[in-house]
Amino acid sequence: MSLFGLGSRNQKTFRPKKNALPGSKGAQLQKHIDATLGSGNLREAVRLPPGEDMDEWLAVNTVDFFNQVNILYGTLTEFCTPANCPTMTAGPKYEYRWADGVTIKKPIEVSAPKYVEYLMDWIEAQLDDESIFPQNLGE
Numbered sequence: 001m002s003l004f005g006l007g008s009r010n011q012k013t014f015r016p017k018k019n020a021l022p023g024s025k026g027a028q029l030q031k032h033i034d035a036t037l038g039s040g041n042l043r044e045a046v047r048l049p050p051g052e053d054m055d056e057w058l059a060v061n062t063v064d065f066f067n068q069v070n071i072l073y074g075t076l077t078e079f080c081t082p083a084n085c086p087t088m089t090a091g092p093k094y095e096y097r098w099a100d101g102v103t104i105k106k107p108i109e110v111s112a113p114k115y116v117e118y119l120m121d122w123i124e125a126q127l128d129d130e131s132i133f134p135q136n137l138g139e
Contacts, residue, residue: 059133066123073116085112 048057087109088096097107098118110118127133 062133063127066127070120073120077113080112082111082113088112088115 046061048054088098088111090096095109096115098104098110098115099107100118100122104118
């Protein structure tokens with residue numbers, strides 16, 4: 001299982017939200033995010049809390065954003081299937097092809113759901129990479 005408890009991407013693309021350990025620095029920062037995000041003041045919601053580490057703040061917000069995108073995409077999975085979304089496009093003029101530069105070096109055409117699956121797997125791998133996102137807050 002991954003650092004963020006999101007499991008394998010072999011499941012459906014939607015993944016459950018990862019919660020920080022109670023009492024941890026991440027849980028404290030998450031409480032601050034939850035309290036300020038609904039305030040209607042976006043500037044305050046994204047401002048670094050006094051005395052907090054910028055890298056930890058960015059990491060917690062990045063993971064939260066990843067979770068929110070997963071939840072949003074989960075609402076679309078029944079409408080966008082490989083049959084009715086055979087390619088990943090942005091309107092009629094733009095098509096996205098997948099390549100991660102490691103296992104798939106040359107861009108390939110995939111369905112929109114497969115593209116999102118590849119993308120979320122790639123993002124999760126970045127989030128699980130301790131050289132990018134250390135698992136212990138304060139590192």
